[in-house]
Amino acid sequence: MDDCEQGVRPPRGAGFGDDMESKGKLLLVRIPTVSLTKSSYFVAPSQTASLHTEQDDDNFDDEFIRISDVEWAERRLIEWPDPCKCRPDRNGCCVAEKCELVAQQVECPPECPVGAMCRNKRIQNKQWKKVGVFDAGLKGRGLMVLERCKRGELVIEYLGVEVPRQTSEPMQYLLRLDGNVHIDASHRGSLARYINHSCEPNCVVERWRVAGVTRAGIFAKRVIREGEELTFDYQWDAVPGRDKTPCHCGARTCRQTIQR
Numbered sequence: 001m002d003d004c005e006q007g008v009r010p011p012r013g014a015g016f017g018d019d020m021e022s023k024g025k026l027l028l029v030r031i032p033t034v035s036l037t038k039s040s041y042f043v044a045p046s047q048t049a050s051l052h053t054e055q056d057d058d059n060f061d062d063e064f065i066r067i068s069d070v071e072w073a074e075r076r077l078i079e080w081p082d083p084c085k086c087r088p089d090r091n092g093c094c095v096a097e098k099c100e101l102v103a104q105q106v107e108c109p110p111e112c113p114v115g116a117m118c119r120n121k122r123i124q125n126k127q128w129k130k131v132g133v134f135d136a137g138l139k140g141r142g143l144m145v146l147e148r149c150k151r152g153e154l155v156i157e158y159l160g161v162e163v164p165r166q167t168s169e170p171m172q173y174l175l176r177l178d179g180n181v182h183i184d185a186s187h188r189g190s191l192a193r194y195i196n197h198s199c200e201p202n203c204v205v206e207r208w209r210v211a212g213v214t215r216a217g218i219f220a221k222r223v224i225r226e227g228e229e230l231t232f233d234y235q236w237d238a239v240p241g242r243d244k245t246p247c248h249c250g251a252r253t254c255r256q257t258i259q260r
């Protein structure tokens with residue numbers, strides 16, 4: 001169970017709020033009129049009728065509160081790394097293959113020598129994409145992106161409450177950060193918890209060190225178009241004696257169960 005991205009989550013889908021007031025502004029969301037293919041996961045307009053975004057203040061899920069940072073079990077010591085040796089460059093600095101900190105998945109300290117041109121403070125600066133929760137049919141709720149993402153861009157940080165360690169019972173919305181450190185988004189977290197599993201995902205979870213602490217970002221694996229459902233591979237391992245969870249990802253290479 002050590003490599004579990006998350007625990008087993010119960011079927012969801014019913015129970016969207018009927019609050020038309022809060023939906024008014026979301027009717028402006030333009031959904032691309034691209035045909036629905038198995039590999040692109042475009043969301044049908046009917047499924048977007050009850051979109052909920054990170055900016056909404058409506059409490060669409062009684063069991064869930066959105067928080068702005070991971071809630072750690074104890075105070076963490078802030079330990080910024082030494083600045084990198086990047087030089088200002090008009091195309092932007094501190095990017096892959098050029099910055100020694102990026103190469104180690106470490107974010108730059110606030111006083112990075114390239115100043116405002118530094119592109120390696122994405123998690124600390126919350127450079128998230130606009131996302132919305134929608135009804136994803138058999139999969140329950142899902143998360144879609146409301147603007148285009150380039151390959152490698154941060155989409156959202158997986159936030160939750162630090163829990164001491166994984167218990168033998170599967171926990172919903174659990175994500176391993178580092179060694180024994182897990183965060184649980186069952187009751188408090190970011191909308192990243194609504195991202196469904198796919199056997200052919202468009203996102204990947206990357207662990208980055210920020211101020212000496214490991215944090216989990218959801219990054220685009222390829223270009224993701226506005227209106228596409230976000231997915232990552234949960235990488236669950238089968239547990240002897242426990243039923244596998246059916247997968248409804250719809251990918252050509254679907255392995256039929258979420259567990260490998």
Ligand SMILES: [Zn+2]
Binds near residue numbers: 094098102120
């Ligand atoms: Zn750098």
Ligand SMILES: [Zn+2]
Binds near residue numbers: 086094108113120
């Ligand atoms: Zn930098």
Ligand SMILES: [Zn+2]
Binds near residue numbers: 198247255
């Ligand atoms: Zn699948």
